Amino acid sequence: MAMNLIVGQSGGPTAVINSSLAGVYETAKNLGVNKVYGMLYGIEGLLQEKMVDLDEMLGDIMSIELLKRTPSSYLGSCRCKLPTPEQDESVYETLFRLFDKYEIGALLYIGGNDSMDTIAKLSAYGARIRSEVRFIGVPKTIDNDLMLTDHTPGYGSAAKYIATILKEVIADASVYDIRSVTVAEIMGRHAGWLAGAACMAAGPDCDGPDMILLPEVPFDPENFLKRVDDLQKSKSNVIIAASEGVKTADGTFLCDLVSTAGQLDAFGHKAILSGTSRYLADLIHDNLGCKTRAIEFSTLQRCASHLSSRVDVSEAYQVGGAAVTAALAGESGKMASLKRLASRPYHCITEMIDINAVANFEKTVPLNWITPDGTHVTKEFYEYVRPLIQSELTPIYVNGTPRHVRLG
Amino acid sequence: MAMNLIVGQSGGPTAVINSSLAGVYETAKNLGVNKVYGMLYGIEGLLQEKMVDLDEMLGDIMSIELLKRTPSSYLGSCRCKLPTPEQDESVYETLFRLFDKYEIGALLYIGGNDSMDTIAKLSAYGARIRSEVRFIGVPKTIDNDLMLTDHTPGYGSAAKYIATILKEVIADASVYDIRSVTVAEIMGRHAGWLAGAACMAAGPDCDGPDMILLPEVPFDPENFLKRVDDLQKSKSNVIIAASEGVKTADGTFLCDLVSTAGQLDAFGHKAILSGTSRYLADLIHDNLGCKTRAIEFSTLQRCASHLSSRVDVSEAYQVGGAAVTAALAGESGKMASLKRLASRPYHCITEMIDINAVANFEKTVPLNWITPDGTHVTKEFYEYVRPLIQSELTPIYVNGTPRHVRLG
Numbered sequence: 009m010a011m012n013l014i015v016g017q018s019g020g021p022t023a024v025i026n027s028s029l030a031g032v033y034e035t036a037k038n039l040g041v042n043k044v045y046g047m048l049y050g051i052e053g054l055l056q057e058k059m060v061d062l063d064e065m066l067g068d069i070m071s072i073e074l075l076k077r078t079p080s081s082y083l084g085s086c087r088c089k090l091p092t093p094e095q096d097e098s099v100y101e102t103l104f105r106l107f108d109k110y111e112i113g114a115l116l117y118i119g120g121n122d123s124m125d126t127i128a129k130l131s132a133y134g135a136r137i138r139s140e141v142r143f144i145g146v147p148k149t150i151d152n153d154l155m156l157t158d159h160t161p162g163y164g165s166a167a168k169y170i171a172t173i174l175k176e177v178i179a180d181a182s183v184y185d186i187r188s189v190t191v192a193e194i195m196g197r198h199a200g201w202l203a204g205a206a207c208m209a210a211g212p213d214c215d216g217p218d219m220i221l222l223p224e225v226p227f228d229p230e231n232f233l234k235r236v237d238d239l240q241k242s243k244s245n246v247i248i249a250a251s252e253g254v255k256t257a258d259g260t261f262l263c264d265l266v267s268t269a270g271q272l273d274a275f276g277h278k279a280i281l282s283g284t285s286r287y288l289a290d291l292i293h294d295n296l297g298c299k300t301r302a303i304e305f306s307t308l309q310r311c312a313s314h315l316s317s318r319v320d321v322s323e324a325y326q327v328g329g330a331a332v333t334a335a336l337a338g339e340s341g342k343m344a345s346l347k348r349l350a351s352r353p354y355h356c357i358t359e360m361i362d363i364n365a366v367a368n369f370e371k372t373v374p375l376n377w378i379t380p381d382g383t384h385v386t387k388e389f390y391e392y393v394r395p396l397i398q399s400e401l402t403p404i405y406v407n408g409t410p411r412h413v414r415l416g
Numbered sequence: 417m418a419m420n421l422i423v424g425q426s427g428g429p430t431a432v433i434n435s436s437l438a439g440v441y442e443t444a445k446n447l448g449v450n451k452v453y454g455m456l457y458g459i460e461g462l463l464q465e466k467m468v469d470l471d472e473m474l475g476d477i478m479s480i481e482l483l484k485r486t487p488s489s490y491l492g493s494c495r496c497k498l499p500t501p502e503q504d505e506s507v508y509e510t511l512f513r514l515f516d517k518y519e520i521g522a523l524l525y526i527g528g529n530d531s532m533d534t535i536a537k538l539s540a541y542g543a544r545i546r547s548e549v550r551f552i553g554v555p556k557t558i559d560n561d562l563m564l565t566d567h568t569p570g571y572g573s574a575a576k577y578i579a580t581i582l583k584e585v586i587a588d589a590s591v592y593d594i595r596s597v598t599v600a601e602i603m604g605r606h607a608g609w610l611a612g613a614a615c616m617a618a619g620p621d622c623d624g625p626d627m628i629l630l631p632e633v634p635f636d637p638e639n640f641l642k643r644v645d646d647l648q649k650s651k652s653n654v655i656i657a658a659s660e661g662v663k664t665a666d667g668t669f670l671c672d673l674v675s676t677a678g679q680l681d682a683f684g685h686k687a688i689l690s691g692t693s694r695y696l697a698d699l700i701h702d703n704l705g706c707k708t709r710a711i712e713f714s715t716l717q718r719c720a721s722h723l724s725s726r727v728d729v730s731e732a733y734q735v736g737g738a739a740v741t742a743a744l745a746g747e748s749g750k751m752a753s754l755k756r757l758a759s760r761p762y763h764c765i766t767e768m769i770d771i772n773a774v775a776n777f778e779k780t781v782p783l784n785w786i787t788p789d790g791t792h793v794t795k796e797f798y799e800y801v802r803p804l805i806q807s808e809l810t811p812i813y814v815n816g817t818p819r820h821v822r823l824g
Contacts, residue, residue: 049593080587179488185457311588397816408805410473
C-alpha cells in the first residue's frame, strides 16, 4: 500500500500518549504504510503545514523504547476545536488540500473529547466531498470521561501515580503524635474517576484515604464535618482525597469559594481549579480546631511517566495499533476503544466504535459505585480500577534521571 | 556484649530515614547487642516511655527490605528541642532513669539539627553525672544544611525526585505552541541545596531549568524580569526553579509578599512557605504579559521513596551502621558523617565528628557555586550533586503500588 499517514496529538498531556504514538507508528510501518507524518501542535499546527517525517525521528528501536517512557505529547499539542464547515469552510479546504499534497490516506488523532469532535467533523466533511481519506480517533485522557470505552489510556497511569503518592503522603502525614487532617486535591473537573482511584492506596501497609469526595455527589458541609469528627474519635491522622471538581448542591465549585481570579486557558476556563483542598482544610480547622494540611497533586498526575502503569502503556499502544489497522481496512469516523471482557483475571480487547457516539459526551462515575453517604467509593469502583494500575514499565535511567526522547 | 540499645527518629520525614534505622538495627544485631528498642515519636515519646522492641518488628529480612523502601519515620517523629538541664533537669532525670530501667548502653538518634542538639545535651549531661550511656547522632535531612558532613542522607533522594519530576513538568509545560513561563517551587527555607539540584534535569533530552533562584542570593525583581524577557527571545517555554526561601535584599521572603496568615507548625514557624512560585508567576504575568504557571513540588520531595536514590539509601544505611559501631566502641557525643574522597568515580566514607561542631549550625550553598548573576548554579554544584542521585532501589510493587512496612 503506497498510502501515507499522518498522526497528531491533542489536548492535555498524559504519561502514555506517546505510547499510542509508538503504536500508531510501528503498526503503520508493519502494515506497509509508506510515510508516517507527525503533525506538530495538533490540527492547529497542521493548518500551518507544521509537520515532521517520523521515519527520521523514530527509525530505530531505542527511540521507540524511549518514546513509550516520555511523558507529555512528543509532537506537541493544541486545544483547538474546529469550526463547523458552515462557520468556516476554508479550514477544511486547507486541510484536504494538504492531504492531497502529501498523499495522505489516513489521519489518526490521539486525544480526548475535543479531538474526537475533530475526527467527527473531518470524517463528515470528507464523506460529503467524497474524499477517500480515513479519519480515526485514538482515545487519551487521564480524566477517563470518554463514553463507550471501558476506560481511556492515560487514566491507569494517573491512577497508579495518585495511589502511590497518596501512600507516601499518608506515611508523611502520620509521623507526629498529634491530631491532624490532610486533604489531598486530585484532578478531575467534572468526573470523580481520578479521585476515586485514591482507594487503591489502601492495603495491609496503609489505611488509604478515610474519605473520598467526588464531583458526582453534592458537597454537604454539615455531613462532611460530622464525618471528620467521627473519624477523629478512632484515629488521630485523618486523610481525605478530594476531587478538584467537588461542588455544592447549587453547583458552585468549592475552589471558587476561596480562589481569586486566575488566568484562563486557551478554552477560556480556569487552567487549574486550585483551592478545593485549601477550602476543605480551612473549613475543618475553623470548625473542629485541629491541625490541617492541604496538598495539591497538580500536573504531575498527568505527566509522571516514571511511574506509569504497564497495563496502561500497553493498552495505549494497542489502541494506536487498532486505529491504524482499522484505517487501512477502510474504516473512517471511528474511535478505537477498549472493551473489558473480565476483571479477574483482567482481559481487555480493542474494538472500533462510531465517533459520533463518543464526541462531546462525558462519562461520570456511576452513583452506585459511591457509598450511600457520599464519602467513599464501593467495591465496584475498586474492582474497576485495580487492573488498570498493575505492573510497571521501568524507566531507563541515565545519570540519575529517566531518559526521554524529544523532537529535533 | 549484653548491652541494649535504643534508637529514635526525629524531625521531618525523608525517603531514606528508615534505611538509617535498618542500618542501626542490623549492625546492632550483627555486633551482638542484646535488645534493640525503638522510641516512638522520638524523645517526646520516650519521655512517656513509648517504646517498642524492634526484634518483634524487624526480625525477618523481608521486613528490612520493605523498611528501606518505606518513606517517612517508621517509629514516628517529634519536633522537640530539649530544655537545658538548668531550665528543667527533671527531663534528664526521667530519661536516665529509663536508660537504667531498660539497661540501655547507647542511644542513637536519627535526625537533623534539632536532633543533634538533643545528642549534644544528653551526652553533656551524661558526662556530668558519669553515666556510661553513649549518645550518637545519625544525620538526616533533605535540606542538606548540616555542617561537617559532605551531604546529609535524604538529600540525594529529594534531589533525584526534584530533577526527575522537573523533567516531566518541563515536558508537560512545553506542549503548546505559545509563550509561557513555568515556575516550580522547591523546598529549602534557608539554603538552596534542593533548588540547586534542579540543574540535574538538564541533559540531551531536556534543557533543564533556565533559571535557578536560591535563598543565598537576594532577589532583584528588575534583574529577574530582564533575564526572563531575554530568555523569551530565544525560547517560548521558559522554566524557573525557585527555592521557597527566596527573599529580597531586606530579608523578606517572597512568599510573605502574597501569602495570608497560615497555620503554624509545632515550632511556631509556618508549616510550608507557600506562595513563592505564585508571587514570581504573577510578577512575570503582570510585567511581561505572558501565560505563567506556578507549581509547588510540596511534601512529596521528602517522602517519594518510590524514586529514592540508591546511593542515598546505601549511605543512610551506612551512617546508621557507623553510628552503632562507634557507640559500641565507646564513643559518645558524636555524629556519623559522610566524607567524600572523590567525585569521579564517586567515593565516600563515614567518619565520626564532634556533635558540638554540628548542632545548631547551618550550611548554605557556597556563593562561588552560584553564577555571578545569581540566576543559576555552576559546574561545581553539578559535580557535587551528580553522584548523589545515581542509581535506584526498585520499589517492591504489590497490587500496583509500592509496598511499605508499618508498625503494629
